[in-house]
Amino acid sequence: xxxxxxIASGERGEEVDRVEAIMGRGGTRLRKRMESTExxxxxxTAQAGVPLAGHASATIMAGGKRLRPxxxxxxxxxxxxxQDMREGEEQLIRAAxxxxxxxxxxxxxxxxxxxxxxxxxxxxVVALAGREVALATGDLLFSRAFGELxxxxxxxxxxxxxxxxxxxxxxxxxxxxxxxxxxxxxxxYMRRCELKTAALFEAACRLGALMAPAGDPAALAGALAxxxxxxxxxxxxxxxxxxxxxxxxxxxxxxxxxxxxGTVTLPLILARAHEPQLASFDLATLDGPGxxxxxxxxxxxxxxxxxxxxxxxxxxxxxxxxxxELPAILPGGRxxxxxxxxxxxxxxxx
Amino acid sequence: xxxxxxIASGERGEEVDRVEAIMGRGGTRLRKRMESTExxxxxxTAQAGVPLAGHASATIMAGGKRLRPxxxxxxxxxxxxxQDMREGEEQLIRAAxxxxxxxxxxxxxxxxxxxxxxxxxxxxVVALAGREVALATGDLLFSRAFGELxxxxxxxxxxxxxxxxxxxxxxxxxxxxxxxxxxxxxxxYMRRCELKTAALFEAACRLGALMAPAGDPAALAGALAxxxxxxxxxxxxxxxxxxxxxxxxxxxxxxxxxxxxGTVTLPLILARAHEPQLASFDLATLDGPGxxxxxxxxxxxxxxxxxxxxxxxxxxxxxxxxxxELPAILPGGRxxxxxxxxxxxxxxxx
Numbered sequence: 001x002x003x004x005x006x007i008a009s010g011e012r013g014e015e016v017d018r019v020e021a022i023m024g025r026g027g028t029r030l031r032k033r034m035e036s037t038e039x040x041x042x043x044x045t046a047q048a049g050v051p052l053a054g055h056a057s058a059t060i061m062a063g064g065k066r067l068r069p070x071x072x073x074x075x076x077x078x079x080x081x082x083q084d085m086r087e088g089e090e091q092l093i094r095a096a097x098x099x100x101x102x103x104x105x106x107x108x109x110x111x112x113x114x115x116x117x118x119x120x121x122x123x124x125v126v127a128l129a130g131r132e133v134a135l136a137t138g139d140l141l142f143s144r145a146f147g148e149l150x151x152x153x154x155x156x157x158x159x160x161x162x163x164x165x166x167x168x169x170x171x172x173x174x175x176x177x178x179x180x181x182x183x184x185x186x187x188x189y190m191r192r193c194e195l196k197t198a199a200l201f202e203a204a205c206r207l208g209a210l211m212a213p214a215g216d217p218a219a220l221a222g223a224l225a226x227x228x229x230x231x232x233x234x235x236x237x238x239x240x241x242x243x244x245x246x247x248x249x250x251x252x253x254x255x256x257x258x259x260x261x262g263t264v265t266l267p268l269i270l271a272r273a274h275e276p277q278l279a280s281f282d283l284a285t286l287d288g289p290g291x292x293x294x295x296x297x298x299x300x301x302x303x304x305x306x307x308x309x310x311x312x313x314x315x316x317x318x319x320x321x322x323x324x325e326l327p328a329i330l331p332g333g334r335x336x337x338x339x340x341x342x343x344x345x346x347x348x349x350x
Numbered sequence: 351x352x353x354x355x356x357i358a359s360g361e362r363g364e365e366v367d368r369v370e371a372i373m374g375r376g377g378t379r380l381r382k383r384m385e386s387t388e389x390x391x392x393x394x395t396a397q398a399g400v401p402l403a404g405h406a407s408a409t410i411m412a413g414g415k416r417l418r419p420x421x422x423x424x425x426x427x428x429x430x431x432x433q434d435m436r437e438g439e440e441q442l443i444r445a446a447x448x449x450x451x452x453x454x455x456x457x458x459x460x461x462x463x464x465x466x467x468x469x470x471x472x473x474x475v476v477a478l479a480g481r482e483v484a485l486a487t488g489d490l491l492f493s494r495a496f497g498e499l500x501x502x503x504x505x506x507x508x509x510x511x512x513x514x515x516x517x518x519x520x521x522x523x524x525x526x527x528x529x530x531x532x533x534x535x536x537x538x539y540m541r542r543c544e545l546k547t548a549a550l551f552e553a554a555c556r557l558g559a560l561m562a563p564a565g566d567p568a569a570l571a572g573a574l575a576x577x578x579x580x581x582x583x584x585x586x587x588x589x590x591x592x593x594x595x596x597x598x599x600x601x602x603x604x605x606x607x608x609x610x611x612g613t614v615t616l617p618l619i620l621a622r623a624h625e626p627q628l629a630s631f632d633l634a635t636l637d638g639p640g641x642x643x644x645x646x647x648x649x650x651x652x653x654x655x656x657x658x659x660x661x662x663x664x665x666x667x668x669x670x671x672x673x674x675e676l677p678a679i680l681p682g683g684r685x686x687x688x689x690x691x692x693x694x695x696x697x698x699x700x
Contacts, residue, residue: 055523105489106489109485109489112485113481113482113485129526130526131463132463132522132526133523133526135459135462135463135485135522136519136520136522136523136526137519137523138489139455139456139459139488139492139515139518139519139522140516140519140520140523142489142492142493142515143492143512143515143516143518143519144512144516146496146508146511146512146515147508147509147512147513147515147516149508150505150508150509150512151505151509152505153504153505153506154503154505155500155501155502155503155504156503158496158497158499158500158508159497159500159501161496162493162494162496162497162500163497165489165492165493165496165497166490166493166494166497168489168493169486169487169489169490169493170486170490172482172485172486172489173405173483173486173487173490176479176480176482176483176486
């Protein structure tokens with residue numbers, strides 16, 4: 001395989017270009033590591049028994065940006081894993097693979113719950129094979145993630161992945177708990193984003209930093225986790241902005257999908273503070289016939305309050321903070337590529 | 351907590367008595383270890399964030415036989431972990447906890463797919479809180495299992511658990527693949543039982559054996575895995591016999607539940623060989639109104655062929671083989687309690 005299929009087949013133009021630019025700056029070594037990750041992912045899913053192989057493999061191979069594996073590899077490189085490390089090299093690739101497997105597992109389970117038909121332009125596992133198969137495929141991807149990382153023989157690495165994986169599930173539960181609620185605070189929303197999104201970004205950076213061949217890997221892992229947390233939060237906020245601003249060609253989803261699902265996101269929380277009538281708006285009234293149209297009207301009302309700009313501003317602030325602290329953590333120009341990743345998170349939505 | 355609630359509150363009388371008898375023979379040390387496991391399980395689930403704690407905790411605390419943790423502890427004791435081991439003691443309890451957490455995760459996910467209302471006499475998570483919460487609760491229990499075991503810092507232990515956890519998911523997929531099929535062979539059925547049931551029994555014994563303070567833990571783990579595999583297979587076969595024989599007071603489920611679900615189990619496979627009309631019977635015809643009644647009639651027809659006795663015989667044979675090889679693996683009377691566990695698997699159904 002001479003190119004990385006996820007990037008070649010990505011559906012979001014600018015974002016892919018941005019990742020491509022990072023790959024260009026990273027040079028041959030980065031490209032080689034990301035290709036190794038891709039080949040490894042292919043091998044892990046192909047190893048699974050038939051009929052599983054088909055479903056797991058289709059999910060993984062449908063691609064995506066591989067943003068989380070990229071964070072693992074870049075964190076490792078910034079931590080000094082700059083040479084081909086022989087044994088360490090394999091550890092690094094396994095960590096990148098494990099993080100992507102956990103991410104893929106959550107996508108398969110999310111699609112199961114949402115009854116989503118398409119993901120990244122391909123039919124979802126639940127659409128192709130039903131709920132039972134989607135549930136088991138997600139469970140299998142989770143199990144394989146831990147199985148691959150276990151080969152590194154490091155309890156610290158496994159604890160990092162397990163913490164993120166637990167956080168993802170807790171975030172999902174928090175989201176259910178808060179669904180349709182008129183009382184979700186910004187703090188509570190941010191906590192959910194930490195659990196649902198930022199925790200896996202954090203784990204990716206932690207795992208990469210833990211590969212450091214010298215120095216104090218644990219301290220570096222802690223410092224980079226702060227960076228990852230901020231860009232993870234920004235990533236989720238901007239995703240939630242996009243749901244309301246409704247650039248369908250970028251999201252591939254109908255406008256207001258989150259709202260229809262009862263999910264209270266930052267734009268709505270901020271808009272509620274501006275407009276008393278929105279504060280008392282009950283998302284449950286979007287259920288039923290004409291819901292899509294009502295959701296679009298609600299999106300318009302949210303946008304009219306200026307909440308989208310405000311939410312976007314919070315995300316930009318988080319990214320700026322994340323970038324600002326990097327040079328102190330990684331002096332000597334070692335922070336450059338991670339800063340570009342932070343930019344990529346923002347520019348996708350600009 | 352002075353008694354083990356799972357055992358005090360078990361709904362299956364004889365089985366609980368049998369486990370109680372094993373506890374009695376094991377003495378104070380075994381009882382203490384099982385109580386520590388119980389307390390640890392309680393702590394793990396209570397630590398989870400609200401609202402999760404409630405659901406995860408209810409699932410775990412509703413009890414069950416704790417057969418898998420018992421296998422972990424007995425395998426460890428047979429491997430020489432006979433003293434309080436200080437640091438090793440904590441490792442052992444964590445392994446027992448991790449295995450039970452994986453088992454609980456699969457129960458929550460199984461109930462989600464089956465839409466089951468009751469489990470062990472208590473409302474299921476899906477019944478109480480819906481599909482999203484059940485999905486996330488299962489994911490969380492999986493994640494916590496690996497998180498707890500990661501604290502032991504052993505890649506070998508984690509690989510054993512991950513292999514079992516992957517097998518469980520693969521077994522579920524195989525079951526879906528073979529649903530309603532008129533062509534399921536005995537070999538294929540046994541493969542499914544290995545994946546769905548025996549793999550976690552194996553992991554339990556492997557984990558216990560790996561705690562051995564001396565000797566060759568890996569070799570012992572391999573040898574005990576063979577024992578565990580056989581009793582796991584017998585356990586599943588007898589469960590499938592019970593579904594057809596229909597002692598509802600023991601199963602808590604309606605007779606023929608598996609058949610209604612399209613699941614082809616050993617009694618049906620064997621009966622098909624006896625009666626040509628059964629070979630061409632389409633389980634899909636059980637769907638729809640009157641299905642329960644038709645399933646019961648099918649159970650009667652299967653029973654009339656003598657297939658239940660044949661299947662039970664295969665299970666007994668597996669248990670006899672499992673017991674026969676134990677004394678050579680664990681000489682000097684160290685095999686006694688594991689033999690009693692093997693008996694418990696059978697006697698439950700006799």
